[in-house]
Amino acid sequence: MELSVGDRVLGTVRPDAKGEFALSLPVVPETYSGTYTVTAKAGDRTASDKVVVSSHLVPLANQLDSSTLSLVGVDSEETAGEQAGGANAIDGDPATFWHTQWQGGSPAYPHWITIDLGAEYEVTGFAYTQRAGQANGRMKDYEVYVGDSPDEFGDAVQTGSFLDIGREQVFEFDTPARGRYLKLVGTSSINGNAFGGAAEIAVGAVTPTADTTRPTVSLVSPTAAGPFQALQIEMDAADAGGLKRIVANIYKGSTLVKSTQTQVGGATTGHHAATVKLPDGDYTIRYNAQDLAGNISATRTFAVTVDATAPTATVKDGAQFTVGADGVYDRVSFKLHDAGKIDKVTLNGVTKDLSNNTWSDVNGIKPGTFGAVKGENTLVVFDVAGNTSTTTFTLS
Ligand SMILES: [Ca+2]
Numbered sequence: 001m002e003l004s005v006g007d008r009v010l011g012t013v014r015p016d017a018k019g020e021f022a023l024s025l026p027v028v029p030e031t032y033s034g035t036y037t038v039t040a041k042a043g044d045r046t047a048s049d050k051v052v053v054s055s056h057l058v059p060l061a062n063q064l065d066s067s068t069l070s071l072v073g074v075d076s077e078e079t080a081g082e083q084a085g086g087a088n089a090i091d092g093d094p095a096t097f098w099h100t101q102w103q104g105g106s107p108a109y110p111h112w113i114t115i116d117l118g119a120e121y122e123v124t125g126f127a128y129t130q131r132a133g134q135a136n137g138r139m140k141d142y143e144v145y146v147g148d149s150p151d152e153f154g155d156a157v158q159t160g161s162f163l164d165i166g167r168e169q170v171f172e173f174d175t176p177a178r179g180r181y182l183k184l185v186g187t188s189s190i191n192g193n194a195f196g197g198a199a200e201i202a203v204g205a206v207t208p209t210a211d212t213t214r215p216t217v218s219l220v221s222p223t224a225a226g227p228f229q230a231l232q233i234e235m236d237a238a239d240a241g242g243l244k245r246i247v248a249n250i251y252k253g254s255t256l257v258k259s260t261q262t263q264v265g266g267a268t269t270g271h272h273a274a275t276v277k278l279p280d281g282d283y284t285i286r287y288n289a290q291d292l293a294g295n296i297s298a299t300r301t302f303a304v305t306v307d308a309t310a311p312t313a314t315v316k317d318g319a320q321f322t323v324g325a326d327g328v329y330d331r332v333s334f335k336l337h338d339a340g341k342i343d344k345v346t347l348n349g350v351t352k353d354l355s356n357n358t359w360s361d362v363n364g365i366k367p368g369t370f371g372a373v374k375g376e377n378t379l380v381v382f383d384v385a386g387n388t389s390t391t392t393f394t395l396s
């Protein structure tokens, strides 16, 4: 049975009595990344399967020309004993190298180099080449950072280890990292000494694509027109390119009476919450979200009514309604009023629901009618917004 990987024939093997054969395929360091087809062929019958090889032996994608890179700084460099300054790591010449100080001192790890890419990019990866011909200065474990400031970086974009080989070692990022500055930190050396450096560092990066997509925004609260004692505004927004702010403005007619907003600061999702107290009346909430690129979502509106005024309860005159006076009655009736409509009353905690009208009546209260008792009684009137007024009276 003939075995091959891709077009390359490995040789012929003889399966055991059951027709089986086990094989480990060594992957030599020079193997390129890719998916390879392993084929077993016996006569005119073939079987194949795929193996994936992941190595650093691929060209760096989106490589920036070294002339666009400039050195921000290194933690240490040797410029007296030899010309091994940090700039040698980004001069495009693998024959020149950056080496940390060795004459008159040898600072310990970690060693770092920060590179200015010249503009903000989506950094897709980097490549590192060990100095040639000499083990000193070859870094092993690394951390790489990308950010908008040369002095402050967030979490490492990637960590890993360099091999002790002469060729360029390429590392692509799982997710591109946005920023103008790249910092490579070596945390250990190949041969265990204090020296770090690089013959060459290359950066793969693409110009960020312009964000022309508007954010999305939704009004989570309110979900009904009210009336409300106060407006509880809540909004969710999202933008893949990052949100700047979420805004809810409140208008009475065409007049802006209140503006609320949350600065999101670049997150891809955001939430805005505000509690707004306003005089009674009808209002319109106009709301939207803006992204970092200046795109603004469609502005939507939502009409609401504010009612912060308590209802009134007035004793009705006339013997058919009320017998008694000044808070002491045999029988009492109330006329209820609220511009935002009466919802219900409770009498000593017993609820009587009323159809939601501006005017309403509760007639003929005497001991025994929905919660009324002999002695002191408490009537609470609720409007639809939830405002209340309380009246106490005595039934004899
Ligand atoms: Ca160089």
Ligand SMILES: [Ca+2]
Residues within 6 Å of the ligand: 211, 212, 213, 214, 215, 239, 240, 241, 242, 291, 293, 295
């Ligand atoms: Ca956008």
Ligand SMILES: [Ca+2]
Residues within 6 Å of the ligand: 307, 308, 309, 310, 311, 338, 339, 340, 341, 383, 385, 387
């Ligand atoms: Ca009211």
